[in-house]
Amino acid sequence: MTSYLRSWLYSGTSSAESPTPTVPTFQTFSPPASDEEEGEETETEQQDDDSPPAFPSLNSAQRVKSSKLPGIPSILNDSVLMPPPPVPSLSMRRPGVPDARGNSSLLVPTTTTKPPPKPTKKGGGKVALSPGHSPLDWAALKSSGADLRGVDSLMRIPPSVLKKHNKRDDAWSAFNGKVYNMTAYLPFHPGGERELMRVAGRDGTQLFASTHAWVNVDFMLDSCLVGFLVPEPSSP
Numbered sequence: 248m249t250s251y252l253r254s255w256l257y258s259g260t261s262s263a264e265s266p267t268p269t270v271p272t273f274q275t276f277s278p279p280a281s282d283e284e285e286g287e288e289t290e291t292e293q294q295d296d297d298s299p300p301a302f303p304s305l306n307s308a309q310r311v312k313s314s315k316l317p318g319i320p321s322i323l324n325d326s327v328l329m330p331p332p333p334v335p336s337l338s339m340r341r342p343g344v345p346d347a348r349g350n351s352s353l354l355v356p357t358t359t360t361k362p363p364p365k366p367t368k369k370g371g372g373k374v375a376l377s378p379g380h381s382p383l384d385w386a387a388l389k390s391s392g393a394d395l396r397g398v399d400s401l402m403r404i405p406p407s408v409l410k411k412h413n414k415r416d417d418a419w420s421a422f423n424g425k426v427y428n429m430t431a432y433l434p435f436h437p438g439g440e441r442e443l444m445r446v447a448g449r450d451g452t453q454l455f456a457s458t459h460a461w462v463n464v465d466f467m468l469d470s471c472l473v474g475f476l477v478p479e480p481s482s483p
Protein backbone atom coordinates (compact mmCIF):
# COMPACT_ATOMS: atom_id res chain seq x y z
CA MET A 248 0.00 0.00 0.00
CA THR A 249 2.71 2.32 0.96
CA SER A 250 4.61 1.63 -2.18
CA TYR A 251 1.45 2.12 -4.17
CA LEU A 252 0.78 5.50 -2.61
CA ARG A 253 4.31 6.60 -3.12
CA SER A 254 4.22 5.65 -6.78
CA TRP A 255 0.84 7.38 -7.18
CA LEU A 256 2.09 10.59 -5.55
CA TYR A 257 5.09 10.99 -7.78
CA SER A 258 3.46 9.83 -10.96
CA GLY A 259 0.33 12.04 -10.52
CA THR A 260 2.12 15.38 -10.90
CA SER A 261 2.50 17.15 -14.22
CA SER A 262 5.27 16.22 -16.48
CA ALA A 263 6.81 19.70 -16.13
CA GLU A 264 7.47 19.19 -12.51
CA SER A 265 10.61 17.44 -11.65
CA PRO A 266 10.10 14.15 -9.97
CA THR A 267 12.35 15.18 -7.11
CA PRO A 268 11.34 17.93 -4.68
CA THR A 269 12.97 21.32 -5.48
CA VAL A 270 15.30 22.79 -2.93
CA PRO A 271 15.47 26.65 -2.83
CA THR A 272 18.88 28.03 -3.59
CA PHE A 273 20.33 31.42 -2.37
CA GLN A 274 22.60 33.62 -4.46
CA THR A 275 24.98 36.08 -2.84
CA PHE A 276 25.68 39.45 -4.55
CA SER A 277 28.70 41.59 -3.83
CA PRO A 278 27.87 45.30 -3.07
CA PRO A 279 28.58 47.95 -5.77
CA ALA A 280 32.01 49.50 -5.88
CA SER A 281 30.90 53.02 -4.86
CA ASP A 282 27.86 54.45 -3.11
CA GLU A 283 27.24 57.03 -5.85
CA GLU A 284 26.29 54.53 -8.41
CA GLU A 285 23.92 52.84 -6.07
CA GLY A 286 20.38 52.69 -7.41
CA GLU A 287 21.36 53.92 -10.88
CA GLU A 288 20.20 51.82 -13.71
CA THR A 289 23.26 52.42 -15.81
CA GLU A 290 24.98 49.81 -17.79
CA THR A 291 27.90 48.34 -16.02
CA GLU A 292 30.12 48.56 -19.06
CA GLN A 293 29.77 52.44 -19.11
CA GLN A 294 30.59 52.81 -15.45
CA ASP A 295 33.85 51.17 -15.98
CA ASP A 296 34.71 53.22 -19.09
CA ASP A 297 37.06 55.99 -18.03
CA SER A 298 37.96 57.15 -21.53
CA PRO A 299 36.83 60.77 -22.29
CA PRO A 300 34.07 61.38 -24.86
CA ALA A 301 35.09 61.97 -28.43
CA PHE A 302 35.63 65.62 -29.32
CA PRO A 303 34.34 66.82 -31.69
CA SER A 304 31.35 64.63 -31.18
CA LEU A 305 31.18 61.62 -33.40
CA ASN A 306 28.10 63.00 -35.17
CA SER A 307 29.25 66.62 -35.21
CA ALA A 308 29.27 68.89 -38.26
CA GLN A 309 33.02 69.20 -38.06
CA ARG A 310 33.40 65.56 -38.72
CA VAL A 311 30.70 65.60 -41.37
CA LYS A 312 32.41 68.48 -43.18
CA SER A 313 35.29 66.39 -44.28
CA SER A 314 32.92 63.87 -45.76
CA LYS A 315 31.26 66.66 -47.86
CA LEU A 316 27.73 65.45 -47.32
CA PRO A 317 25.10 67.47 -49.22
CA GLY A 318 22.86 69.73 -47.14
CA ILE A 319 25.21 70.00 -44.19
CA PRO A 320 27.00 73.36 -43.99
CA SER A 321 30.70 73.13 -43.81
CA ILE A 322 32.38 74.90 -40.92
CA LEU A 323 35.03 77.45 -41.78
CA ASN A 324 38.46 76.88 -40.50
CA ASP A 325 41.37 79.32 -40.30
CA SER A 326 42.45 78.66 -43.86
CA VAL A 327 39.19 79.98 -45.38
CA LEU A 328 38.34 82.74 -42.86
CA MET A 329 38.80 86.43 -43.78
CA PRO A 330 42.29 87.51 -42.79
CA PRO A 331 42.52 89.95 -39.85
CA PRO A 332 43.14 93.65 -40.61
CA PRO A 333 46.73 94.77 -40.65
CA VAL A 334 48.06 96.17 -37.40
CA PRO A 335 48.46 99.95 -37.73
CA SER A 336 51.93 101.14 -37.14
CA LEU A 337 51.66 103.24 -34.02
CA SER A 338 54.92 104.97 -34.72
CA MET A 339 53.44 106.57 -37.83
CA ARG A 340 50.40 107.96 -36.01
CA ARG A 341 50.09 111.68 -35.41
CA PRO A 342 47.35 112.99 -33.10
CA GLY A 343 44.62 114.81 -34.97
CA VAL A 344 46.07 113.96 -38.39
CA PRO A 345 44.26 111.37 -40.48
CA ASP A 346 46.36 108.42 -41.54
CA ALA A 347 46.89 107.21 -45.11
CA ARG A 348 43.55 105.41 -45.13
CA GLY A 349 41.68 108.49 -43.97
CA ASN A 350 41.05 107.28 -40.43
CA SER A 351 41.14 110.35 -38.28
CA SER A 352 42.26 110.40 -34.71
CA LEU A 353 39.89 111.91 -32.18
CA LEU A 354 42.73 113.34 -30.18
CA VAL A 355 43.18 117.08 -30.11
CA PRO A 356 46.01 118.07 -32.43
CA THR A 357 49.12 119.02 -30.57
CA THR A 358 49.63 121.98 -32.81
CA THR A 359 48.04 123.72 -35.76
CA THR A 360 49.58 124.71 -39.03
CA LYS A 361 47.49 127.88 -39.14
CA PRO A 362 49.02 130.77 -37.20
CA PRO A 363 46.68 132.68 -34.87
CA PRO A 364 45.23 135.89 -36.32
CA LYS A 365 47.25 138.96 -35.47
CA PRO A 366 45.42 141.56 -33.37
CA THR A 367 44.38 144.44 -35.55
CA LYS A 368 45.14 147.99 -34.50
CA LYS A 369 41.64 148.93 -35.53
CA GLY A 370 40.27 147.17 -32.47
CA GLY A 371 36.92 145.45 -32.65
CA GLY A 372 37.48 143.02 -29.81
CA LYS A 373 36.98 142.96 -26.09
CA VAL A 374 39.18 145.25 -24.04
CA ALA A 375 40.60 144.87 -20.56
CA LEU A 376 38.36 146.86 -18.31
CA SER A 377 39.98 148.85 -15.51
CA PRO A 378 39.41 147.55 -11.97
CA GLY A 379 35.98 148.29 -10.61
CA HIS A 380 34.43 148.45 -14.10
CA SER A 381 33.18 144.91 -14.61
CA PRO A 382 29.65 144.25 -15.88
CA LEU A 383 28.69 143.48 -12.30
CA ASP A 384 30.03 146.84 -11.16
CA TRP A 385 27.95 148.54 -13.82
CA ALA A 386 24.85 146.63 -12.73
CA ALA A 387 25.47 147.78 -9.16
CA LEU A 388 26.01 151.40 -10.21
CA LYS A 389 22.96 151.71 -12.43
CA SER A 390 20.68 150.34 -9.75
CA SER A 391 22.28 152.39 -6.96
CA GLY A 392 19.99 155.34 -7.58
CA ALA A 393 22.84 157.62 -8.68
CA ASP A 394 21.86 160.22 -11.29
CA LEU A 395 23.26 158.90 -14.57
CA ARG A 396 20.91 160.85 -16.85
CA GLY A 397 22.03 164.38 -16.16
CA VAL A 398 18.55 165.70 -17.02
CA ASP A 399 15.51 166.39 -14.87
CA SER A 400 12.88 164.90 -17.16
CA LEU A 401 12.63 162.90 -20.37
CA MET A 402 12.88 165.08 -23.44
CA ARG A 403 12.01 165.08 -27.12
CA ILE A 404 15.44 165.23 -28.75
CA PRO A 405 15.93 166.13 -32.42
CA PRO A 406 19.18 165.10 -34.20
CA SER A 407 20.54 168.66 -33.99
CA VAL A 408 20.37 168.57 -30.18
CA LEU A 409 21.79 165.03 -30.04
CA LYS A 410 24.73 166.19 -32.13
CA LYS A 411 25.92 168.53 -29.39
CA HIS A 412 26.48 165.70 -26.91
CA ASN A 413 29.46 164.08 -28.57
CA LYS A 414 32.24 164.54 -25.99
CA ARG A 415 33.73 162.02 -23.62
CA ASP A 416 32.35 163.83 -20.63
CA ASP A 417 28.97 164.31 -22.31
CA ALA A 418 28.15 161.48 -24.72
CA TRP A 419 24.63 160.85 -25.88
CA SER A 420 23.49 158.35 -28.50
CA ALA A 421 20.20 157.08 -29.87
CA PHE A 422 19.31 153.38 -30.10
CA ASN A 423 15.95 152.32 -31.53
CA GLY A 424 14.46 155.77 -31.05
CA LYS A 425 15.58 156.17 -27.43
CA VAL A 426 18.34 158.58 -26.46
CA TYR A 427 20.77 157.51 -23.73
CA ASN A 428 23.46 159.38 -21.87
CA MET A 429 26.37 156.93 -22.30
CA THR A 430 28.89 159.02 -20.34
CA ALA A 431 28.80 156.94 -17.17
CA TYR A 432 28.87 153.69 -19.13
CA LEU A 433 31.96 154.50 -21.22
CA PRO A 434 34.55 152.89 -18.87
CA PHE A 435 32.30 149.85 -18.41
CA HIS A 436 31.89 149.02 -22.11
CA PRO A 437 33.53 145.62 -22.84
CA GLY A 438 34.29 146.77 -26.38
CA GLY A 439 36.17 149.83 -25.15
CA GLU A 440 35.46 153.54 -24.90
CA ARG A 441 36.75 154.26 -28.37
CA GLU A 442 34.22 152.01 -30.05
CA LEU A 443 31.41 153.48 -28.04
CA MET A 444 32.45 157.03 -28.86
CA ARG A 445 31.94 156.30 -32.57
CA VAL A 446 28.21 156.69 -32.05
CA ALA A 447 28.38 159.62 -29.65
CA GLY A 448 26.14 162.52 -30.78
CA ARG A 449 24.29 160.43 -33.42
CA ASP A 450 21.97 157.48 -34.04
CA GLY A 451 23.93 154.35 -33.22
CA THR A 452 21.18 151.80 -33.92
CA GLN A 453 22.77 150.37 -37.06
CA LEU A 454 26.33 150.07 -35.71
CA PHE A 455 25.08 148.57 -32.48
CA ALA A 456 23.01 145.95 -34.30
CA SER A 457 25.88 145.01 -36.60
CA THR A 458 28.24 144.60 -33.62
CA HIS A 459 26.19 142.76 -31.01
CA ALA A 460 22.49 142.54 -31.68
CA TRP A 461 22.19 140.11 -28.77
CA VAL A 462 23.01 142.81 -26.21
CA ASN A 463 19.93 144.31 -24.53
CA VAL A 464 20.76 148.01 -24.63
CA ASP A 465 17.40 149.02 -23.16
CA PHE A 466 18.11 146.98 -20.06
CA MET A 467 21.78 147.95 -19.76
CA LEU A 468 21.20 151.69 -20.04
CA ASP A 469 17.71 151.99 -18.57
CA SER A 470 18.86 154.38 -15.88
CA CYS A 471 20.67 156.52 -18.51
CA LEU A 472 17.58 157.30 -20.61
CA VAL A 473 17.28 161.01 -21.39
CA GLY A 474 14.50 161.08 -23.96
CA PHE A 475 13.25 160.10 -27.40
CA LEU A 476 14.62 160.86 -30.81
CA VAL A 477 12.21 163.01 -32.81
CA PRO A 478 12.45 164.43 -36.31
CA GLU A 479 14.00 167.84 -36.68
CA PRO A 480 11.24 170.48 -36.21
CA SER A 481 10.55 172.20 -39.50
CA SER A 482 11.60 175.84 -39.50
CA PRO A 483 8.65 178.26 -39.62
Ligand code: HEM
Pocket residue numbers: 371372373374429432436437438439442443445446451454455458459462463464467468
Ligand atom coordinates in the same frame (compact mmCIF):
# COMPACT_ATOMS: atom_id res chain seq x y z
C1 HEM B 1 25.63 152.09 -25.50
C2 HEM B 1 25.43 151.01 -26.21
C3 HEM B 1 26.24 149.76 -26.06
C4 HEM B 1 26.19 148.88 -25.09
C5 HEM B 1 25.25 148.89 -23.89
C6 HEM B 1 27.17 147.87 -25.36
C7 HEM B 1 27.40 146.76 -24.59
C8 HEM B 1 28.32 145.79 -24.89
C9 HEM B 1 28.43 144.56 -24.19
C10 HEM B 1 27.56 144.09 -23.04
C11 HEM B 1 29.42 143.86 -24.75
C12 HEM B 1 29.91 142.44 -24.37
C13 HEM B 1 29.19 141.52 -25.32
C14 HEM B 1 29.53 140.07 -25.06
O1 HEM B 1 30.33 139.75 -24.19
O2 HEM B 1 28.96 139.23 -25.78
C15 HEM B 1 29.95 144.66 -25.80
C16 HEM B 1 31.01 144.28 -26.58
C17 HEM B 1 31.42 145.03 -27.63
N1 HEM B 1 30.89 146.19 -28.08
FE1 HEM B 1 29.38 147.19 -27.29
N2 HEM B 1 27.83 148.18 -26.50
C18 HEM B 1 27.28 149.34 -26.95
C19 HEM B 1 27.61 150.01 -28.10
C20 HEM B 1 28.60 149.64 -28.92
C21 HEM B 1 28.92 150.33 -30.12
C22 HEM B 1 28.17 151.56 -30.69
C23 HEM B 1 29.97 149.70 -30.65
C24 HEM B 1 30.62 150.14 -31.90
C25 HEM B 1 31.23 149.45 -32.74
C26 HEM B 1 30.31 148.59 -29.80
C27 HEM B 1 31.34 147.70 -29.96
C28 HEM B 1 31.57 146.61 -29.18
C29 HEM B 1 32.60 145.61 -29.44
C30 HEM B 1 33.59 145.68 -30.57
C31 HEM B 1 32.51 144.67 -28.46
C32 HEM B 1 33.39 143.44 -28.27
C33 HEM B 1 32.74 142.28 -28.98
C34 HEM B 1 33.43 141.02 -28.66
O3 HEM B 1 34.60 140.85 -28.99
O4 HEM B 1 32.78 140.16 -28.03
N3 HEM B 1 29.46 148.60 -28.76
N4 HEM B 1 29.26 145.81 -25.86
